[in-house]
Amino acid sequence: DQQVKQNSPSLSVQEGRISILNCDYTNSMFDYFLWYKKYPAEGPTFLISISSIKDKNEDGRFTVFLNKSAKHLSLHIVPSQPGDSAVYFCAARRSGNTPLVFGKGTRLSVIA
Amino acid sequence: KAGVTQTPRYLIKTRGQQVTLSCSPISGHRSVSWYQQTPGQGLQFLFEYFSETQRNKGNFPGRFSGRQFSNSRSEMNVSTLELGDSALYLCASRPGQANNEQFFGPGTRLTVL
Numbered sequence: 001d002q003q004v005k006q007n008s009p010s011l012s013v014q015e016g017r018i019s020i021l022n023c024d025y026t027n028s029m030f031d032y033f034l035w036y037k038k039y040p041a042e043g044p045t046f047l048i049s050i051s052s053i054k055d056k057n058e059d060g061r062f063t064v065f066l067n068k069s070a071k072h073l074s075l076h077i078v079p080s081q082p083g084d085s086a087v088y089f090c091a092a093r094r095s096g097n098t099p100l101v102f103g104k105g106t107r108l109s110v111i112a
Numbered sequence: 113k114a115g116v117t118q119t120p121r122y123l124i125k126t127r128g129q130q131v132t133l134s135c136s137p138i139s140g141h142r143s144v145s146w147y148q149q150t151p152g153q154g155l156q157f158l159f160e161y162f163s164e165t166q167r168n169k170g171n172f173p174g175r176f177s178g179r180q181f182s183n184s185r186s187e188m189n190v191s192t193l194e195l196g197d198s199a200l201y202l203c204a205s206r207p208g209q210a211n212n213e214q215f216f217g218p219g220t221r222l223t224v225l
Contacts, residue, residue, distance in 0.1 A: 006154075032212050043116070043202055043216030044155070089155065093212065099145060099168045100214060104154035 006103035019077040023090030030092040116217035130191040137205030144186040149200040
């Protein structure tokens with residue numbers, strides 16, 4: 001039972017354009033969502049997060065949108081840069097002492 | 113502050129053997145979680161330790177075990193290795209269980225032959 005789903009295994013975007021990575025979840029008890037970026041041979045690094053009481057959070061070129069009714073969140077990267085090429089993981093957790101639940105990841109390739 | 117460190121970085125074992133992986137969290141972090149990453153499966157949660165106690169456990173067989181020491185360093189052990197245990201094992205730390213953001217180490221790449 002996959003509670004966090006990233007249905008696109010890969011995405012290619014031209015440099016300078018917008019990258020949109022999507023994530024769906026099934027557990028309505030999730031109240032905190034995070035995006036991590038992972039380069040080969042490195043551990044995931046935290047990118048941006050959003051609480052369920054918000055519908056948008058912005059940090060520089062990165063914006064996360066949350067649609068609770070649709071149980072959907074998305075990460076927007078504008079403008080996309082070649083250095084953004086990596087695997088992006090969506091993660092979610094319930095309140096309390098619960099572990100993060102990760103999606104399977106989306107590989108983003110930004111083409112110069 | 114130094115980041116999360118994991119040793120060894122790479123390991124090759126044969127079926128039936130056992131292996132111990134080590135993780136040193138960021139100084140001051142008391143919660144340590146372990147994840148298994150395999151191609152196409154994302155990060156699957158193994159267990160979390162806080163103040164030397166296992167607080168959460170994922171759906172892995174009993175061959176996977178762990179522990180945490182008083183200095184918050186953690187080890188995980190896999191006994192009777194199987195080919196399917198080949199994966200990247202990631203450790204993550206956070207200050208406490210109330211903190212949402214986890215900081216990951218570079219991982220240990222385990223290959224079982």
